[in-house]
């Protein structure tokens with residue numbers, strides 16, 4: 001196999017990536033992380049047995065839910081559209097591998113007067129994921145010095161997705177209210 005596919009999670013206009021909590025299923029966004037590539041690799045390896053499978057099971061850190069504090073391994077935070085893309089990619093990739101194998105066999109049997117099968121070219125690999133829309137609102141995480149994006153109507157406490165620190169009194173609605181009083 002010499003084909004090469006580049007896989008990446010789409011970013012919105014300000015560079016944030018969509019994440020979904022495996023516990024409460026709410027959506028938030030964080031900036032790209034150095035473990036994102038390993039997360040994609042681990043998920044693809046779990047869907048399709050690549051030859052270099054050993055590389056797929058390197059450790060990933062635990063991340064935390066911005067809203068409920070649930071913590072889970074980094075590859076649990078893919079959004080449903082990310083997962084279905086990876087599933088269709090691994091399915092299409094498996095078909096390509098199978099086609100290459102069959103095509104190889106039929107090429108090497110080219111002098112066989114009565115071939116017993118014809119390798120049918122598989123469908124093209126799926127289009128990359130669409131661009132991530134610009135939504136949600138930016139919240140600074142003072143503990144780790146990294147911005148996150150939260151749902152507009154969330155006014156409960158928040159947890160830092162990276163370190164899990166609990167920010168009880170820092171809800172966006174209270175911040176807006178404070179600013180209003182100061183003016």
Ligand SMILES: [Zn+2]
Pocket residue numbers: 021022023024025026065066067068069070
């Ligand atoms: Zn959650």
Ligand SMILES: [Zn+2]
Pocket residue numbers: 141143144145160161162163164165
């Ligand atoms: Zn933090």
